[in-house]
Amino acid sequence: MFKQVIRNLSKNFVWLVGAIAVLASPISYAQNWPTKPIKLVIPFAAGGTTDILGRLLAQQLSKDLGQNVIVENKPGAGGNIAAEFVAQSAADGYTIMLASGSMLTVNPSLYKKLPVNYAKDFVYITNVASGPMLLSVSTKLPVKNLGEFIAYAKTKDLNFGSAGIGSQVHMAAENLTYSANIPATHVPYKGESAALNDLVAGQIDFMVGNLTAATGFAKAGQIKPLAVTSLKRSKQLPDVPTAAEAGIPGFESTGWFGLVAPANTPKAITDKIYAATVKAVGSEAMRNSLDLNGLTAVVNTQKDFESQVKNESVVWEKVIKGRNISAQ
CATH class of the missing domain: 3.40.190.150 (Bordetella uptake gene, domain 1)
Structure with missing residues (x-):
C-alpha cells in the first residue's frame, strides 16, 4: 500500500513538472525570440x-x-x-x-x-x-490640368492602370473617377511598376499611383502629374496641386x-x-x-x-x- 502511494505521488510529480514546462515554454520561447x-x-x-x-x-x-x-x-x-x-x-x-x-x-x-x-x-x-497618391496621365493626352482631364475623360473612353484588382492604386483611381463622375476602363497589372512603365509608353491613358513610385517618372517628364490626392501638397512635387484644389472639392485618398x-x-x-x-x-x-x-x-x-x-x-x-x- 505504501509503495502504491509513493508510485502515485511520483506520477503526479512527473505530470506536474511536465505541465509546468509546457506552460512555461511559450514564455521562454517569446523571451528568446528571435x-x-x-x-x-x-x-x-x-x-x-x-x-x-x-x-x-x-x-x-x-x-x-x-x-x-x-x-x-x-x-x-x-x-x-x-x-x-x-x-x-x-x-x-x-x-x-x-x-x-x-x-x-x-x-x-x-x-x-x-x-x-x-x-x-x-x-x-x-x-x-x-x-498620398498621384494622378498622372500619359504625355500623349492633350490635357494640362485636372479640370481639362475631367472634361476630356467625359468625352472619351479612357483606361487606367493599377497594381491589380483591389490594390490601393486601383481603388484610388476608382474613388477619383467616381468622385469626378467620369467613365474609365480598368487595366490591371501584376505590379505598380509594370503599370507605370506602360503609362510612360502611352499604352494606358492615366493612373492614380503611389507618389513614391510615380515621382521619378513625373520629375523626368515621362508622365504628366495633374494632382496629388492628399489634402496638402507634397514636398516632392510642390507645384502639383491637390485634387481638392484642382477641381474635386474635399477629395482625399491616401x-x-x-x-x-x-x-x-x-x-x-x-x-x-x-x-x-x-x-x-x-x-x-x-x-x-x-x-x-x-x-x-x-x-x-x-x-x-x-x-x-x-x-x-x-x-x-x-x-x-x-x-x-x-x-x-
Whole structure:
C-alpha cells in the first residue's frame, strides 16, 4: 500500500513538472525570440511602393532585432496569394507580412471567394506608413490640368492602370473617377511598376499611383502629374496641386501599409515586433528615407489599427458598390 502511494505521488510529480514546462515554454520561447532570420512577405512585385517600404523597414528591423529580416515578394490576386501563404505559416513570429491597406479593407468586399479571412486569420500589429497618391496621365493626352482631364475623360473612353484588382492604386483611381463622375476602363497589372512603365509608353491613358513610385517618372517628364490626392501638397512635387484644389472639392485618398502576422502568434512576440517597428520608423535613417519617398511614419496600437481597418472597410464597401466593382 505504501509503495502504491509513493508510485502515485511520483506520477503526479512527473505530470506536474511536465505541465509546468509546457506552460512555461511559450514564455521562454517569446523571451528568446528571435533566434533565426525573419521573413517579411511583400504581397506585390518588386519596384512598387509596398516593396520599397518593405525593404527600408527590413533593413532597419534587422538592426533592431539582431536577426536578418529577409524580404520575399509573393505578388498576385490583389495580395491574396501572399495572404494565404502567411496565414498558413507557423504562428511563431518568423513570417510576417507588410500588407497594403486595400488588402485589409477592400478585398473582403471585392472578392466573392477568398482563400483567407482577413478578420480572423491575422493578428494586426501596427500601421507603418502612409502616403498620398498621384494622378498622372500619359504625355500623349492633350490635357494640362485636372479640370481639362475631367472634361476630356467625359468625352472619351479612357483606361487606367493599377497594381491589380483591389490594390490601393486601383481603388484610388476608382474613388477619383467616381468622385469626378467620369467613365474609365480598368487595366490591371501584376505590379505598380509594370503599370507605370506602360503609362510612360502611352499604352494606358492615366493612373492614380503611389507618389513614391510615380515621382521619378513625373520629375523626368515621362508622365504628366495633374494632382496629388492628399489634402496638402507634397514636398516632392510642390507645384502639383491637390485634387481638392484642382477641381474635386474635399477629395482625399491616401495609401497605407501595415504589419500583420498569422493568427495566434504570441502577443509577447507581436509586442516585440511592434516595439522594434516603432524604433525603426523613429530612427533618423528611416525618417529620412520615408520623407525622400513621400511617406509619413504611422505607428498605432493594435486596437487603433483594428478600428482603422473597420472604419475604412465601410467606406470602400460603398465605393465598390457604387462603381459596381467585382473580382472572382
